[in-house]
Amino acid sequence: MTSPLEHLAAPEPDGSPSGIWPMNVDRVGGELTIGGVSASDLVAQFGSPLYVIDEGDMRARAHAWKSAIDESFADLAGGDVFYAGKAFLSVAAARWMAEEGLSIDTCSEGELRTAIAAGVPGSKIGLHGNNKSRAEIELALQAGVAHVVVDSLAELALVEQVAGQRGQTAPIVLRVTTGVHAGGHEYISTAHEDQKFGLSISTGAALRAVEETLAASHLELVGLHSHIGSQILAVEAFQAAANAILALRAEISALHGVTVPEIDFGGGYAIRYTVIDDVPPAPLTYTAALAGAVTAHVVESGLAAPRVSIEPGRSIVGPAGITLYTVGTIKNVELEEGSRRYVSVDGGMSDNIRPALYEADYTAALASREPFDEQVRSRVVGKHCESGDILVKDVALSASLGPGDLLAVPATGAYGRSMASNYNMLPRPGVVAVSDGSVKQLIRRETVEDLLTFDEDA
Numbered sequence: 001m002t003s004p005l006e007h008l009a010a011p012e013p014d015g016s017p018s019g020i021w022p023m024n025v026d027r028v029g030g031e032l033t034i035g036g037v038s039a040s041d042l043v044a045q046f047g048s049p050l051y052v053i054d055e056g057d058m059r060a061r062a063h064a065w066k067s068a069i070d071e072s073f074a075d076l077a078g079g080d081v082f083y084a085g086k087a088f089l090s091v092a093a094a095r096w097m098a099e100e101g102l103s104i105d106t107c108s109e110g111e112l113r114t115a116i117a118a119g120v121p122g123s124k125i126g127l128h129g130n131n132k133s134r135a136e137i138e139l140a141l142q143a144g145v146a147h148v149v150v151d152s153l154a155e156l157a158l159v160e161q162v163a164g165q166r167g168q169t170a171p172i173v174l175r176v177t178t179g180v181h182a183g184g185h186e187y188i189s190t191a192h193e194d195q196k197f198g199l200s201i202s203t204g205a206a207l208r209a210v211e212e213t214l215a216a217s218h219l220e221l222v223g224l225h226s227h228i229g230s231q232i233l234a235v236e237a238f239q240a241a242a243n244a245i246l247a248l249r250a251e252i253s254a255l256h257g258v259t260v261p262e263i264d265f266g267g268g269y270a271i272r273y274t275v276i277d278d279v280p281p282a283p284l285t286y287t288a289a290l291a292g293a294v295t296a297h298v299v300e301s302g303l304a305a306p307r308v309s310i311e312p313g314r315s316i317v318g319p320a321g322i323t324l325y326t327v328g329t330i331k332n333v334e335l336e337e338g339s340r341r342y343v344s345v346d347g348g349m350s351d352n353i354r355p356a357l358y359e360a361d362y363t364a365a366l367a368s369r370e371p372f373d374e375q376v377r378s379r380v381v382g383k384h385c386e387s388g389d390i391l392v393k394d395v396a397l398s399a400s401l402g403p404g405d406l407l408a409v410p411a412t413g414a415y416g417r418s419m420a421s422n423y424n425m426l427p428r429p430g431v432v433a434v435s436d437g438s439v440k441q442l443i444r445r446e447t448v449e450d451l452l453t454f455d456e457d458a
């Protein structure tokens with residue numbers, strides 16, 4: 001069992017902020033502070049539960065990815081980092097990413113319009129998705145997006161039609177599946193064959209899409225894309241996928257005499273959720289491995305180096321965010337192997353679905369006061385009507401924990417708010433950003449009144 005002390009892992013010695021907690025987390029008088037603001041002040045002002053993002057940490061992670069790409073691909077053709085907005089997007093967050101030199105990946109009208117509202121130029125926005133609507137494609141082309149990542153032959157035809165009607169040429173990146181299977185859980189592994197994403201290299205669908213793109217009058221083939229999953233620690237998985245997609249680039253050159261200008265290696269870079277998790281490779285380790293694959297491809301094929309892009313989401317915002325909860329009911333359950341203390345908090349699977357969806361592990365720490373007294377094996381659960389409504393399966397927490405104490409769950413910045421629901425008619429928590437002792441509200445907390453406005457009482 002681990003103590004809360006160990007959970008306050010410092011930034012890594014090489015300076016990359018790859019710990020579990022945001023870089024600007026501290027304890028002052030026993031109380032957890034983030035960005036210089038105490039947990040209790042945040043909850044007093046913005047309610048509980050509350051998502052808190054350390055702006056400096058999120059910016060630093062974005063910057064680290066951009067620097068890593070710039071460094072690793074300096075002698076090749078350079079590259080771009082597209083922040084995967086689905087991990088967490090707000091207008092301010094999109095603006096921060098643009099300020100750090102990143103582009104934004106979107107995959108719906110809502111994400112696209114958030115990036116546009118942030119003033120991100122279309123040339124720094126990508127559109128993804130396996131089932132884009134005509135309206136989404138129109139909006140993307142109107143905004144002049146960097147590329148539309150096309151997922152199927154049917155979609156290729158739709159984009160051709162929309163681009164033709166608009167009198168435009170659509171920049172197309174083809175999403176291919178390399179057969180490389182990686183990621184912590186089957187549902188977040190997206191490059192093997194039996195799933196909904198992409199155009200398979202092995203069945204020939206990818207090459208067919210290339211032919212159709214080249215033959216179309218309103219499409220320009222600007223790139224190939226591969227995304228192999230999420231929460232991937234193994235650099236070799238990215239290398240294997242890179243080799244497969246680069247081989248496809250060489251084959252396209254041989255077959256069609258066309259050098260595809262860009263290669264997008266997708267996202268999926270791992271973060272640490274608990275101290276038991278492996279420390280993930282630094283951004284530069286991943287990008288150096290990708291650059292190695294690109295260099296070998298350039299040497300072997302004799303083709304010009306492609307411009308590259310990557311799409312990290314989780315690894316930028318995940319560790320930058322924590323969730324604060326207020327403790328309510330505490331119950332001891334007697335088990336054969338001893339007793340387990342169930343600590344109920346005022347949120348749950350509606351603000352963090354990942355444990356229920358992927359059996360994701362998290363940790364927690366007492367935030368509102370000194371946590372280092374006698375520890376008790378605990379399970380942190382939500383307030384929803386499901387026994388699977390577990391936030392933290394197993395964690396040592398203070399024996400003196402009681403109603404009104406605040407708990408902090410780290411590494412909830414990605415896929416927390418963005419996957420939140422109103423299950424049990426719970427209003428979704430707000431999102432605040434902290435930086436140098438000041439707080440900004442990125443997304444205001446919902447109220448039950450908000451939810452009732454959707455009810456037409458018909």
Ligand SMILES: *Cc1c(COP(=O)(O)O)cnc(C)c1O
Pocket residue numbers: 084086087128227229230231266267268269311312313314315414
């Ligand atoms: C989800 C996704 C990402 C981001 O994944 P992370 O695990 O958050 O880095 C990037 N690209 C595509 C196509 C995705 O579907």
